[in-house]
Amino acid sequence: MTELRGVGIGQGVAQGPVVRMADALPAPEKTSSTAGTDAERARAREAVAAVAAELMQRGESAGGSAREVLEAQAMIAEDPTLQDEVDARIDDGGTAEWAVYDAFEGFKATLEAVGGYLGERAADLDDIAQRVLAHLRGVAASGVPDPGHPFVLIARDLAPADTALLNLEQVLALVTSDGGPTSHTAILAREKGIVAVVGAADAVSLEDGQTVIVDAAAGTVTTDPSGEQLERATARAAERAAAVDAPPSPGALADGTAIALLANLGKPADAADAVARGAEGVGLFRTEFLFLSSAQAPTIAEQRTGYTELLEAFPGKKVVVRMLDAGADKPLAFLNDAHEENPALGLRGLRSLRASEDILREQLTALAEADAATSADLWVMAPMVATVEETKYFTSLAREYGIRTAGVMVEIPASALLADRVLAHTDFASIGTNDLTQYTMAADRMLGSVANLQDPWHPAVLRLVGEVGVAGARTGKPVGVCGEAAADPLLAIVLVGLGATSLSMAPAALADVRLALSERTLEEARSLAEIALAADDAASARTAAADAVAALSPHQKEKKS
Structure with missing residues (x-):
């Protein structure tokens, strides 16, 4: 048994088997296009438009703060400056895949240098680029896995588009190795009532199928817990569920x-x-x-x-x-x-x-x-x-x-x-x-x-x-x-x-x-x-x-x- 520490979101506690988020798609190699400039431009624009439409649709479905975040992502995807950068790389003979990857990387570096609100948006570019690349390659974007049973999701971080639409009947808890208490992941997890621990650096060492207890109140992730620990966690979860489901009363201290x-x-x-x-x-x-x-x-x-x-x-x-x-x-x-x-x-x-x-x-x-x-x-x-x-x-x-x-x-x-x-x-x-x-x-x-x-x-x-x-x-x-x-x-x-x-x-x-x-x-x-x-x-x-x-x-x- 080991205990990983991070920042807990809320007071919830959950237990279950680990399922790790799939790794990102590999970066495309820089190769020359055989399809021609016009065809590559059309492929890139269609892929970007499709991803932007998907983000808008996810935002509509999620509502709340998630809608605002995802609409902002869609706007970034179709930013004219970014589109010009993609076109320029295609004009130099690159494929749509390479042009999108390299343009997004360059744009990300520029935003990080600017800092502030735009600097924070730079982190969103990785998710957008991954979705566009997946569309161009005709494969599914690396998103939330679906193992067919309830699980504890482990990820380096979770894109807003994924956090917003988590299936709470399947995802028992969320643990990330990156992020902090004011990250998009933390804010959306709190809004949706997800049991979560963020910024647990060693979470990347967890393995699929490993049983863990995620204790948001303590900000801990306990691996391979004992039967007694699992029973205590189950009892705590039941107590909290009863308290949450009770008719709300005015806020007051014990005195x-x-x-x-x-x-x-x-x-x-x-x-x-x-x-x-x-x-x-x-x-x-x-x-x-x-x-x-x-x-x-x-x-x-x-x-x-x-x-x-x-x-x-x-x-x-x-x-x-x-x-x-x-x-x-x-x-x-x-x-x-x-x-x-x-x-x-x-x-x-x-x-x-x-x-x-x-x-x-x-x-x-x-x-x-x-x-x-x-x-x-x-x-x-x-x-x-x-x-x-x-x-x-x-x-x-x-x-x-x-x-x-x-x-x-x-x-x-x-x-x-x-x-x-x-x-x-x-x-x-x-x-x-x-x-x-x-x-x-x-x-x-x-x-x-x-x-x-x-x-x-x-x-x-x-x-x-x-x-x-x-x-x-x-x-x-x-x-x-x-x-x-x-x-x-x-x-x-x-x-x-x-x-x-x-x-x-x-x-x-x-x-x-x-x-x-x-x-x-x-x-x-x-x-x-x-x-x-x-x-x-x-x-x-x-x-x-x-x-x-x-x-x-x-x-x-x-x-x-």
């Missing part, structure tokens, strides 16, 4: 301390699933869905319709709407599409809205009108707030439009360090841990080469969260967390210990977080926060907190009995 559990939503159509899973409201509604597919800003009436649909789904409940967060990875032609050397540090969030204040004012108008027509408790917040002056500006402007509850997102260390002064001038703060981690660690969250630094467990990030929590307690203002960190059940307890009064996450994560919180008191949460803060790095903080929870578990069970 009765209320912690509102809210949903992160990207469009009004997602509301029904959140309500069904017991969301107590919305902690982050991303308004970009109205803007990103438009060549010009949507009208007030168009926006009002979308916001009204959302608010009507949560009568009497809190709904936190984030103002348009454009820039960086979401440039808009009508707002901020000017080239910037480092867009993550440029004109984005509230900065870009102030530069085009008419769009900001129209959005506030539409929100105020939707609020007046519904019974939800509307809260509105500005993204990427860095200063006290920006806080005063947005809160004052929101008041001008009749918004009763206005707040700011804390995503920049500056606003976290001055949280007491920021909260003195606004109604609430919501911590976006994805960007806060990025700016604290000086590591672009869209760049795979620094993914190891993209971990909200880092004590530097947790210390900043604690600064906001303390400021919230002193000023009597709510402090929420709406980044991916809130969906990690163990980290959720630590965040509460640092002062978070509400947590917002993908709806699929609500049950696990609700269960984790219900087993800990506020005193225990604060103790776990101190333990994590005392660590030197993210991995040590996570391990120390997990070990502390394991030590607490017997005591907790005795208390409940």
